[in-house]
Amino acid sequence: MTTHSETDSSPSEQRRILVEANITREASAAAVNHVVEECVRQNVVVRMVEATVLALHGAKITQRPAPGVSVGDAGSAILDGHEIEIVGSTLAAAEGCELVLVLGGDGTFLRASEYARAANVPVLGVNLGHVGFLAESEVASLPAVVRQIVDRDYHVVNRMTVEATVYLGADLIGTNWALNEVSIEKIERQGVLEATVEVDGRPVSDYGCDGVMVSTPTGSTAYAFSAGGPIVWPELDAMMVVPNNAHALFARPLVVSPSSHVAVEIGTKSQRCLASFDGRRSLSVPEGARVEVAAGSRDVKWVRLDDEPFTDRLVSKFQLPVTGWRGRTDTPRPPGL
Template identity: 50%
Template sequence: MTRRILVVVNPHRTETVEAGEVVARVLAAEGVETCFSYDPGVSEPIEAAIVLGGDGTMLHAAEVTHGSHIPLLGVNLGRVGFLAELEREDVTQAAVRLAAGDYHVEERRTLEVCVINPDGTRHGGWALNEATLERGNLRSTLEVAVEVDGRPLSTFGCDGVIVSTATGSTAHAFSAGGPVLWPNVDALLFVPLAAHALFARPLVVGPDSFFAVEVLERSESPGQVILDGSRSIDVPLGGRLEVRRAEATVLLARMNDEPFTERLVNKFSLPTNGWRGERPSRATTRLAAGS
């Protein structure tokens, strides 16, 4: 059977396109066929995907392959690249190790999103990072009522709210002042955006809980839900947004065993001067990563 690996690049950046060509040549030398597009139900079986770009490209790859159980290996050619496993200098190594099956798979939880209109019609979606309820008119304020598990919690005016997974806690929610959740924390995070209220703090709930946000009739503007920064659903006045944990997961291919703490320090360039604990040498870390 022909082995196939999907290559996902940001077509608007020359660097990622050129990296895709390098990956294709390396995979061909390893006897693996490369494809640059994926159509569920039509494409031949694909065993894994290598994603060249930043977090936006990773989210796009997750959207394209949603429901396929294809592991995604991210190589960061962007800025922070929190979802990426390797950096730009590792492109060739990534292709060789992916072809050899030298990786393990990590599951990441996703969100199930439902917008219920006043007439009862429903529109659904999903997200890996977050669902963000935003103002439909930037000159106005959203008036919202917030529920947890079907019970009212508070009402306030705001610019919007974010509901994120642990994976998304280092993205938009982090920028809005939310806490960082380690990826193995099975929880949902709620972060208000510029809320006009004394009690409007980030909330973390367990995996069986759900958030609901109603856009009140007295709101100055309808809203819209943005899923992972790219897909949107309109929420009219009187509409209701429900967000809960989805059963579907996204698979990430991992090639090293560095703890999340180390990733956090590296991605945000956090100062650790003065730490007196035992730090493994770079050579030991490389050896553990299989390089």
Template identity: 50%
Template sequence: MTFFQTAHDSFTRKILVFAHTGRDDARRAARLACTQLYGAGLSPVMERSDLESLLEGWQEPVPVEVMRESVALNEVELGVVLGGDGSILRAAEMIRHTEIPLVGVNLGHVGFLAESEESDLEETVSRIVQSDYEVEERMALDVQVWHGRKKIGATWALNEASVEKGNRAKMIEVAIDVDARPISTFGCDGVVMATPTGSTAYSFSGGGPIVWPEVEAMLIVPLAAHALFSRPLVTAPSSTIAVEISAEYGQNAVLWCDGRRNQEIPAGSRIEVSKSSKPVRLARIHPVPFAERLVAKFELPTEGWRGPIRRTDTTALPQITKDINE
């Protein structure tokens, strides 16, 4: 059975629904989201391949428009992503050249990029219907690959760009620099260059610090480095950071961006990373402090925490000051 909506009202609010359609829970969530959006007078939109997968076993389908067939990307107000952080990264890649914000509903494990959990799906859709959400911008990275004087690659990343050894049995020899000034050379398994958003992902697994999203900075995290000085570094957002692959040993490397896009890097190449002029836009339904999100996602123990002292009685302060002065 097919049930595609082809005719559409150009004034109807259009919401793009992304789902990991290989998972039963994601398909169920997508059907519910589409049904709720359509029932509220909004037009759900999906990629044709995702929609075809969704229609299998859908007992009471609602009309869904098809991306790039009946709807152009510039007509979409918002993207709803049903899945884990990987699904959000996939969606961010698809709408990279647009201004569409994304709201994630976590169906995965940690899900730092997601705004809501599966149990909050109906409330999330309801907030979207009411336009009750805020949009925040997350810093992204521009990545360029040079071999000699020739640019052999250009891409971007929301979380991180990682340069990794191409041969599992051998390290790569690298030199890192910041703003065209050398910092150190060493052998390693790789180097991660991350945003604050990516500080809770690959960078964190490699021993890097967690950085609050409001802080604009870039991280350099060596992986299994054979060096005395191989600590993670935090640079200014105005900096350009680079990793050079030594040509002396002939070891090729692999560049990965957000764990999704990869490129083979020949020995002697240079990978330059800088802040992108185009951020990724995330919609927030439940704006909570990052510290609260951090504790919830990592299930951190907080027993014994007492909180700030509430200063209600200040009558003794002048006497204390007098005693100190005497």
């Protein structure tokens, strides 16, 4: 675990944060306006991606951003009477920011994590969606969240990522990374994907399936969970290999070491497929290709606002029944139990 001091700016530097919002949510505009108002009051510059600002009602672009995202290249806009910075939607959008604040659901968080990871700055989620498993707080607590950002009253932990590389013979097709999972999946509805899973250079099993995914602990509550994978506490670094709708007697998920190397080989007469990264980016995976997956070279830095255990979040987000729990007599009970 690392502390927020790693993201501190020197006293002479202008503080700034990147705000990424899901503008389709009803509460989004009010949430963005509140963040901008409070940050401007505390001399913290708010930066937003131009496309997001254009979708906000009442926003006025006063200067278009130049190519690049250095402070000198940023444009400006007026939002609810306050000036903000605007930049283009590039991976460098968070350069020069101390963190990325997400106002939305898990999809918005995954988009914002691309900016945060590229700039090596932490990301903080405030849920405006439904489950919002990746969010650290709910929108009702937004004023307190902004205060903690201003006061730097938070700490930062690292969340593991995975990276996958696709080969066809000796030819490199491409590589990408994921915070939740890389999913190798067939494109057409009919037929099955012929895949062989390998761990650390040794074959494990052939599968006729819809796909095979390799998940991080963070992604274990997402797509991998829906496919029957285990829930893994985020403090544990591991990779989950989860066959998806496999026609096989042995179709159980595997939990492997973070230092392991997983490969999925596609049959030479298999269905056409692709490798999907967090459902946001993809690479084509032709027949006979090989997808190699390993722990990512860079984690995603993750803002924690408190020390709430993952167990309590799991119970709350999934609304798990725990009325029969007695616990030890000297153990504090979570609120509402």
